[in-house]
Amino acid sequence: xxxVCVIGLGRFGYSVATTLAEKNMEVLAVDSNDxxxxxxxxxxxxxxxxxxxxxxxxxxxxxxxxxIVVVAMGENFAQSILITALLKKRLKVxxxxxxxxxxxxxxxxxxxxxxxxxIPEHDIGVRLAEKLSSPFEExxxxxxxxxxxxxxxxxxxxxxxxxxxxxYKSYQVRCIGLKKEEDFVPIDPDYSIQENDILMFVxxxxxxxxxxxx
Numbered sequence: 001x002x003x004v005c006v007i008g009l010g011r012f013g014y015s016v017a018t019t020l021a022e023k024n025m026e027v028l029a030v031d032s033n034d035x036x037x038x039x040x041x042x043x044x045x046x047x048x049x050x051x052x053x054x055x056x057x058x059x060x061x062x063x064x065x066x067x068i069v070v071v072a073m074g075e076n077f078a079q080s081i082l083i084t085a086l087l088k089k090r091l092k093v094x095x096x097x098x099x100x101x102x103x104x105x106x107x108x109x110x111x112x113x114x115x116x117x118x119i120p121e122h123d124i125g126v127r128l129a130e131k132l133s134s135p136f137e138e139x140x141x142x143x144x145x146x147x148x149x150x151x152x153x154x155x156x157x158x159x160x161x162x163x164x165x166x167x168y169k170s171y172q173v174r175c176i177g178l179k180k181e182e183d184f185v186p187i188d189p190d191y192s193i194q195e196n197d198i199l200m201f202v203x204x205x206x207x208x209x210x211x212x213x214x
Contacts, residue, residue: 001026005066007052007083008073009036012099012120016070018043030061052083055090064091071098071114077105081112088113147205150179153197154214163189171211173203 002025006017009031017029017040027044031037032051041047048061063069071083080098087093089112097116100106106117140148157165162175177186179198193199201208 002068003066004028005030005061005063005069007031007069007071008076008080008099009033009040010072010075013070013072014040016072021045028061028063028066052079055086058083058086058091063087064093066093068095068097069093071096073099075101077101080105081108084109084114085112088115141205142202145204146202147208148176148200148202149208149212150198150200151208151212153193153195153199154211156214157193157199158195159192161190161192162187167201167211171203172207173201173211176200176202 004020004025005028006013006020007030009017009029013029013031014036017027021027021044027046029037029040029044029047030050030052031047032049034049037047037049050057050061052058052061058064069087071080071087073080080100084096084098087096095115096113097118098109098114100109100117100119102119106119109117142148165175167173167175175187177184177200179185179200184200201211
């Protein structure tokens with residue numbers, strides 16, 4: 001199992017910790033509020049009430065044995081910077097993800113070695129805007145250049161095989177499968193596309209949009 005430590009259990013940290021635990025990850029949840037620790041202790045692997053002020057605190061928690069540490073107390077600007085620096089510079093934790101409250105905080109965290117920074121409110125807003133303005137049923141950004149989308153079958157595709165459509169030559173995208181209920185089903189090049197299929201494509205976003213608008 002992957003071991004994850006979540007430090008700071010506000011709404012964001014609490015949600016991250018409990019969701020990871022539901023996905024069968026080993027989760028250590030840390031916060032200085034004993035009421036929060038009492039409410040989460042049955043939902044995670046281990047919950048510890050402590051305020052982190054030093055490298056020794058972190059070592060005593062066994063944080064240096066974790067695969068990922070999420071520093072989630074974004075409101076406490078100074079403490080999140082201190083903890084992120086200790087995790088990366090002293091404990092050499094492989095992956096540290098830190099919540100930030102604004103872009104200045106984010107830049108400082110990147111400078112001291114945070115592997116990833118998150119501004120939850122901003123990120124949720126961007127995702128909502130992308131969803132509202134998107135022609136896709138579902139859209140997943142894999143990298144800045146490369147994405148995966150889920151699109152109802154264009155009428156012109158019905159009855160054709162995947163191979164005969166020459167999708168990469170025509171649109172620079174690839175059809176990797178289809179969605180059936182909640183499952184992903186891979187398909188062969190000779191699969192004949194049906195009217196109610198929900199197709200899954202990978203490629204660059206502008207090319208995926210061309211397919212979605214057919």
